[in-house]
Amino acid sequence: MDDVDDVAVGPVDLAVRxxxxxxxxxxxxxxxxxxxxxxxxxxxxxxxxxxxxxYGALTGDGRLVGFVYGMPNDRAHWWSTVVExxxxxxxxxxxxxxxxxxxxxxVHPAFQGRGIGRELITTITDTAEEPRSILxxxxxxNPARKLYRALGYEDLARRVHFPxxxxxxxxxxxxxxxxxx
Numbered sequence: 001m002d003d004v005d006d007v008a009v010g011p012v013d014l015a016v017r018x019x020x021x022x023x024x025x026x027x028x029x030x031x032x033x034x035x036x037x038x039x040x041x042x043x044x045x046x047x048x049x050x051x052x053x054x055y056g057a058l059t060g061d062g063r064l065v066g067f068v069y070g071m072p073n074d075r076a077h078w079w080s081t082v083v084e085x086x087x088x089x090x091x092x093x094x095x096x097x098x099x100x101x102x103x104x105x106x107v108h109p110a111f112q113g114r115g116i117g118r119e120l121i122t123t124i125t126d127t128a129e130e131p132r133s134i135l136x137x138x139x140x141x142n143p144a145r146k147l148y149r150a151l152g153y154e155d156l157a158r159r160v161h162f163p164x165x166x167x168x169x170x171x172x173x174x175x176x177x178x179x180x181x
Contacts, residue, residue, distance in 0.1 A: 012056030066107035086157035100128035102135035152179035
């Protein structure tokens with residue numbers, strides 16, 4: 001595990017810690033109880049995918065304050081079927097093949113701005129066998145998008161609309177390993 005101040009980042013059994021992770025996501029993303037219940041089912045299903053893995057950021061007393069999980073992308077997964085037409089329109093749909101997808105990355109608001117998100121995403125992508133990584137992020141300029149750009153992610157498609165999301169997203173991609181420094 002690597003220390004980020006008093007927080008250590010390392011592999012985590014997300015199926016066991018799913019409620020802790022979703023509590024962090026609810027705070028970081030502003031989710032309702034109903035949204036958390038739906039996402040709990042989705043996370044547990046994703047973790048059954050081949051190659052799925054998760055990392056957590058834990059305080060010295062074992063409190064989960066951040067997490068990331070992802071897997072090799074599969075065009076048959078729901079996310080890929082939604083983003084594929086947008087990527088096709090920008091000529092970047094080949095990114096759906098040979099990519100490791102970052103499914104979720106969240107850090108508790110009290111722990112943001114300390115490099116924990118950077119450590120989580122670089123740690124998980126360093127384990128990927130795929131030559132590149134893709135993710136989706138809300139399509140506004142915010143600290144998350146700034147971090148992704150600093151790591152080498154570039155916009156592949158913007159104004160992507162997911163059926164259950166009120167705000168549009170951007171799909172971003174980066175060659176692996178991610179940029180450091």
